[in-house]
Amino acid sequence: MNIILLERQELILNTVLLTDRRANHLVKVLQVSSGDSVRIGIIDGPQGFGTVTEICRHYPFQVRLEVQFPEEIKQDPEEKPFIDLLLALPRPIMLRRIFSQAAALGVENIFITHAQRVEKSFWNATLLNEEEYRPHLLQGLEQAVDTRVPKIHIHERFKPFIEDVLPEKARDYSHLLIAHPDSIAPLKNVILEKPEKILVAIGPEGGWIDYEMERFAESGFLAFSLGKRILKVDTAVIAIHGRLSERRDSFTF
């Protein structure tokens, strides 16, 4: 936990009383004392510092912080995530990891839809409820020191999603990309200028079927390949995020 994240409504004037795993972390891991300062952030809001004003070191742990938001740690707009993900619903154990890892790497939106090779039972996962997935997103932000929670958009039916929802969303992007092992285009052939905002589609285990690839192509997605190695979806998400970030860096001076 490299930043303590607070819900806005937890703040009373400029103080907050922590009693949960965040208090536990401050007392047991960071072993803070009264007067110490720790990094804090309001979820989907500014970052700042919290000064420990009261502390109970016995279980149940409690820590009271007085918070400040100095001007100088305003976030750099250049660091706003420029990658959105479009995933065929992965198996829940993998999706959980993807939520926290994607939040850590920085993405603004994650679209989740169906695909032929997605097991139908995955749609029953409790993880698809916000109260279940939000903690995993927050964990990623706590790791990476960010406050911007990725927005999750769940569209269980592929056809209405790609025909009715995606065309409007697509306008927000400079690049619509789809990872596909059959493609022979490396990333650099589909990103020819600095990407402002990328939506990248990543298929299920076994890949998208031809019908799905055609629908994506019709929607303006360009296929690219990462080479012949077949990666698990969670590994692919991170590797692709790294590659897109590096490709974007190549256009800055």
Add this chain to the structure above:
Amino acid sequence: MNIILLERQELILNTVLLTDRRANHLVKVLQVSSGDSVRIGIIDGPQGFGTVTEICRHYPFQVRLEVQFPEEIKQDPEEKPFIDLLLALPRPIMLRRIFSQAAALGVENIFITHAQRVEKSFWNATLLNEEEYRPHLLQGLEQAVDTRVPKIHIHERFKPFIEDVLPEKARDYSHLLIAHPDSIAPLKNVILEKPEKILVAIGPEGGWIDYEMERFAESGFLAFSLGKRILKVDTAVIAIHGRLSERRDSFTF
């Protein structure tokens, strides 16, 4: 399991009898029939095809394969991994994931050493024994369809490693790099020509200490930064592998 990996000594003439989780996979997941062909590979050897000649579908499962190694699936030397990892020993649960993910992404060598911020108890992990870690490496290869097992080099003491072992190894690399959040150099500033072979050092949770950074600098390592976000080591390994791969691709035509 996208390829069935065989130890060379399992082959009797050109047949092999599988009785373990590979037989289980063929019978239960792939549901092969007699005459079917599956992708196989000799560990640290060639890839080929196995034709099912006998099959027992009842527990304990057995599958006999007759194997062939056609000329046409010789591996492309361009695809030989060009990245080696140098890691401060991560916690075992994370190291296990790194072993399989690094094998899936493709690395040739993984050096593991100590650092000030590595918990001493991690060195007691049974995972540091070859019979424990090898299955995780093979899992990654089975996923990615490769036969080349990454070589693991364990050097428990940092100083002898960096002073006595590393200087000789360093000659094998075109680039010696170290990921460090305090650096302001993006990757593209430390990789100015097509990398033939990269050794990239990735620190422990909390990072390398100044003393360690100085020793790496003396050994010729150039520091680079991935930005301000703090990543877990296992996420960082994949993200850095992706960035290095993309950077290298930028030099090919």
